[in-house]
Structure formats: structure tokens, C-alpha cells
Amino acid sequence: MEDFGQKTWQSIQALRKKRPLIHHITNMVVMNTTANATLAIGASPVMAHSPDEVEEMVSFAGALVLNIGTPTRELVHSMIKAGQRANQLSIPVVLDPVGVGATSLRTTQALRILEEVKVEVIRGNPAEILSLGGERGSIKGVESFQEATEAVEVAISLAAKLSTTLAVTGKEDFVTNRYRSVWVSNGHPLLKLVTGTGCMATTVVAAFATVDPDPLSAAATALGYFGLAGEKGAQTSDSPGSFQVALFDALYDLTEQEVGKGIRIGEHR
Amino acid sequence: MEDFGQKTWQSIQALRKKRPLIHHITNMVVMNTTANATLAIGASPVMAHSPDEVEEMVSFAGALVLNIGTPTRELVHSMIKAGQRANQLSIPVVLDPVGVGATSLRTTQALRILEEVKVEVIRGNPAEILSLGGERGSIKGVESFQEATEAVEVAISLAAKLSTTLAVTGKEDFVTNRYRSVWVSNGHPLLKLVTGTGCMATTVVAAFATVDPDPLSAAATALGYFGLAGEKGAQTSDSPGSFQVALFDALYDLTEQEVGKGIRIGEHR
């Protein structure tokens, strides 16, 4: 059995050595906090969305994050330009389909991105993944009321259809590439009380994808690391303001021992 | 006499049970912090401004916040589309006319929104409310140098003219629906040292409006609750960085007893 704790720590060490640039075309709510999450884990963020520069910018990047949290047609146009250039350069693209299923704009734009760009990992909540799979999830705005267990079959079949890795996050996270699936059981309920923690998790997945060639392992260990940082943050705080601060601290200072003992990833059977 | 402390606590309890979606079309400075304020009080935020989705998104919402802090004509177009749909669905709309009076763009766009959309509550500082009432307030950028006492008459006459509730916030807050007016004397000077606390107060007003059918009481208790959270935050911090963290914590963890004893709302005579 793979030692995911060790693999997680190897990825963090590699990130801090390489400091890869993570190019984000993301929503306006989380630009600051995902940039800080990127820095805290040892990578380097850039936010750039003008159609006049995204192809050039992504060429310096180790990975590209596309996040449709505050979508407009212009922004999606930039996402596709950047994504296609990333594909040409074999730079991994990670998609966060925020709120897909809530409005037809989000659904059509997410599907459009998936048609035009080869995406290495999609990270979403259960309702978003169900929506992408053509099922009506009970989405309310950008929140989901399902658990990942309800999206297992849809995720596996989407992974097959799109030849990609799906990461469905909830109380437990389900990650699948069709052939292999794992469960990540790190995390803490306080993460739901801070805006953009899903988007931060996507950022961490993108960063791990720059140093781990296996998207399934990259996504699972990234979600494990992010969830473990949430657990550590919750040890010093039980309210959302101070918890967010402690989360950024933990993303930066989780130790090898904490990671080795704390990462809980297991095979799906 | 109404027990506003009890009413405040009832609203908070109802929010945490219902977790209503608060749709924001707001400025780029406060998107993250107002989303976090929404989560801290128990509601659920969504920020969406594309004209292609705002009507659909608002239909899931318990309330709509329109905030002109970084206005453009396109954004105001989306605000009017969303606001008119909210009106059709009887979803309360709360307007924050940030910086109105400072530039003619802000003044004309705020007045345009008020012509096209039925607004349930307007929350602004004294200079903004004076400007909306056609008086020249001494506004400097987005700050006000008047106190709410100077805007009492204008607020009452605007409430009558627009058939709405006006909430004028300052050292003390004045809330009026023309027929009845109250003063809220919760708050703390440190709130002026954190950007977007006025916008957060507006968000809390919108959330309270989803569970309290009386806009005057909703606005007054929301401002009381927000101000009390500021007072609690200031007990553990006297500098703006740590105060902002403590404010988010307090929005989340004020107790029934603290609210019962701490809310200070009285009739205007």
C-alpha cells in the first residue's frame, strides 16, 4: 500500500524547492486568499485574466487554475485561451466549477471549458459534480447539501467520459480517475465557515500537480494536506476569524511528523 | 416596549436554522469580507454579477444586496436586472449607496437603482443619506464626517418619499420608516479602521430581513448585532488587524446572554 503521508511530504518539500508559479484565472471573492494559500505552501501565485496576456503568462506557470466563481463570458474566453496554451505546453490545468448547476451560465460555461480544454483535475462539491454529470443536484447558490458518497458513481463515469481525475469534496473527499479511487478523510467543519476554502483546496491541488505526475495521487495528497491544515488550525481556534488565520499558519508550518501521522487516505472498495 | 435584544437573538437563531442565501452584487474591495460576515452569522453568501445569470441566481436567494462601492455602468445594469426580478419574487433588496455624492456617477446610478427597483432598506453613512436626499453632504471619497443626528430629518423625509426604511449609521445609528424611528447605540470606534465594515453591516441587515418581516426592526436589530460584535471584538484587541479577526469571531459566537444584555436600541422621540 502506498504511503500517502510520505508522498504528501515529498510534494511539499518539492514545492518549497521549486516554487512553481501557479497561474489563476479565478473569481473576485478569493483572489487574495488563494494567493496567500499558494504562498503558504511554498509555491508562487499570479492572478492574470486579460485575454491580451493569459497565453504569455501561463507559459511561465507550473499549473493553471480555472475557477468560475464569478463568471462572465469575457473571463471564460480568457480561461479557454490560457487553457489551450497550457495544453500545448503540457502544463496541468485544474478546474473548479463553482456553482455549476445553479445557473445555466455556469453550466454552459463549465461544459464549454471542458470541451475546449483538456483538464487534468476537476475539484468540486457533490452538487457541482452531479450537475456536470447531467444530474440535478440540490444546489443552493454555491453551496452543496450532498455528501461525496452520493456522487461516487457519477464521478467515476465522468472521469471515464472526460479522461480526467475527479475530486469530490465534502465531509470526506472522493478522488477517482476511473481506474482507481481513493477516499480522503482529513478536514474540519470550520472550513465551511470560511469563504473560499474550496477554492483554496483547488489551488493546493494545482500546486501538487506541478510536482507529482500522477493526478490522482496529487489531488488526494493535496486534499489531505489542506484538510490536515484545517484540523491543525481548529486546534487553536473554534471561531471562523481566528480559524482562517490559523489555517494559513498551518498550511505553512505543518511538520513532517504531523503530515506523516495525520494524512488519512484510503482505497475505495 | 419591544424587547429588541430578544428579537435580535430570535433572528440569529432563525438564520442559523434556515441558512438563507444572500445574493450580493457588490464592490470588489469587500467581496471576501462580506462573504465571511454572511457565513459567520449563519447565512450563506453568493457573489454573482454577470447580467447573464443574476436573475436566475437571485431567484434562489433570501435577500439581495446591491452595493455601489466600485460602480460601473455594466454592474449597475446587472443590479437593476437582479433587483427587478427580486421585486417580482418579493425578495427583499437592500441598497448600500457607497460614496454617493462624491461623484456624479455614483449619484446618478444610485438614483437610477431607486427609480427602477423597490428597495426595502437603504443603509448608508450620514453624508450618503444627505446626498440621496438632495443635500450636499461633506463627503470625502467614501467617508463621512457627519453624525447621524445631522441626517434625521432628511432620512425621515426620504423614507416617506421612497416608501422605504432608511438606516443611517455613524457613532449612533438612526433607523426610520417615516412612521417610526429608533436609535441603535451599539458599535465601537475600531470599526472605522477596518475597510468594509459598513458594507458588512449592510450584509447583516439583508440577512436579518430574510427572517424578520418588519424592515425597521430587521435593520435596527442587525445593526445592533453587528455593533455588539464590534464591541466584543474590541474587548480582545485594540489594533485593526487583530480587531478584524475578533470581529468575525464575535459575529459567530455572541451568546444569547450577551445579545440579551448588550443590544441597545431605543425609540426616537
Added chain:
Amino acid sequence: MEDFGQKTWQSIQALRKKRPLIHHITNMVVMNTTANATLAIGASPVMAHSPDEVEEMVSFAGALVLNIGTPTRELVHSMIKAGQRANQLSIPVVLDPVGVGATSLRTTQALRILEEVKVEVIRGNPAEILSLGGERGSIKGVESFQEATEAVEVAISLAAKLSTTLAVTGKEDFVTNRYRSVWVSNGHPLLKLVTGTGCMATTVVAAFATVDPDPLSAAATALGYFGLAGEKGAQTSDSPGSFQVALFDALYDLTEQEVGKGIRIGEHR
């Protein structure tokens, strides 16, 4: 020899008395944190970028910040309108050429601003300043891997060519107006682990420029003050989440004694 510690404290005192408005046309990542930095040092922020209001808004301002961190052609159009109006009114303009040299959009737009607007101070990292000077810096996204020592000659010749003050920030900061140059050795490595600290430094430079008529001294003392706040923040925190909170606190509560003893600015020889 000039007492820069005393001068720094005088500027802070003057800011808190005058509370000048600092108009920002800036990037979407740092709008919230630069607004909070502005408030913490005693000034008053406004973020406004619509071409329909920037000329009116800047007329109330003590200084104008132009920051191209998330550039679009429309935004640069607004920057030039605001900058030209500021020039007419003798309001100092400070430019932060974020990521210039990384993409041709950033390079051409920064040069366009410098052609159309008289800029009082340019604050950038070594790679950005080298790029502005026509040299290829090794820029990766928006980060620089050079130290200010490598950009001394280019900075002096740019200061001459543009008749402006250049502030090159790194481990140590180099500030020059061609005729006189100084080194600022305040700062802390944790500042590189929080997004937007360069942008915040630019904001502080703009604020100091409203109360100090000498751009070189304004820029140097502002960078000294900001760096010293970083040092103070690092005394209570060694991880990026809590460090950012401590940084905002320190920007607000550095004492006269701490400033008098802590500012380290010396002549370049």
C-alpha cells in the same frame, strides 16, 4: 545628516491629522488589504476605477496609486485619465508596475502610463525596474529573483530619464532621484509570504507623499516605516496568517520611540 526616524514619525503624525484620501486604481488581489493598510497608517482609502468617475474622484485625493497587477486595457485607460487629472491638480501619482517584463501587455501598458502621466514615484521589485529600463530581468510571474543591488545603475538612469524617483525594493530597498540615493534596510523575510505586501508598500509611499514634499524622502521613510512594521509583526508571529494580522496591527501602533530607534536609512555612496 538627516534624521529619517524623526521625519518618518512627523509624516505619520501629519497623516493622522490630515487623513488624506488615497485614490487607488489597483489590482483585484490587493484591494482589500491595501485599503486596510491605508486605514492603519491613518489615511483614508478609496478604490474607484470606472472611466466615468476617476477624474472626479481623484480631485478629492491627496495622492493617486496606479497599480497594474491585474491589468486590462480598460483599466489602464482609467489610470491615464485619472493620472492626467492628478497632474493638472498637482496631486502626486505613484506607480506600481506589477509584473512588468513578464508579459508584453504589462510592459507596453506601463510604458504607456509613463508616457502619458507624470509619475512622482515608481515602486517596484528589481526585475520590474530592470524591465522598465529595457533590460531583461529574470522575472517569473510577478516575483523577482534579483536583489536591489543589481538594479542600482538602471534605477539611477531611469530616474534621470523620467525625472522621477525610483524605489527598488528587495532584501534592502534602494531609492533614488538621480541626484541623491539612499538605502532602506528595514523589512523581514515573512513579508514575501503574504500576497500584496509590495502593493501595500506602494500605498504607504503614496500616503507619505501627501505630507512630505520631497519624493525621495517620502518614499524612503514610507518603506522604512512599512519594513519596520514587518519587523514588529515578526516579533509576535512566525507564520504568514498571524504575521499578516500582526503587520496590520503594527502599521497602526508603532510608537514614536520604536520609529525613532528602528528606522534604518542611509546614504548610497
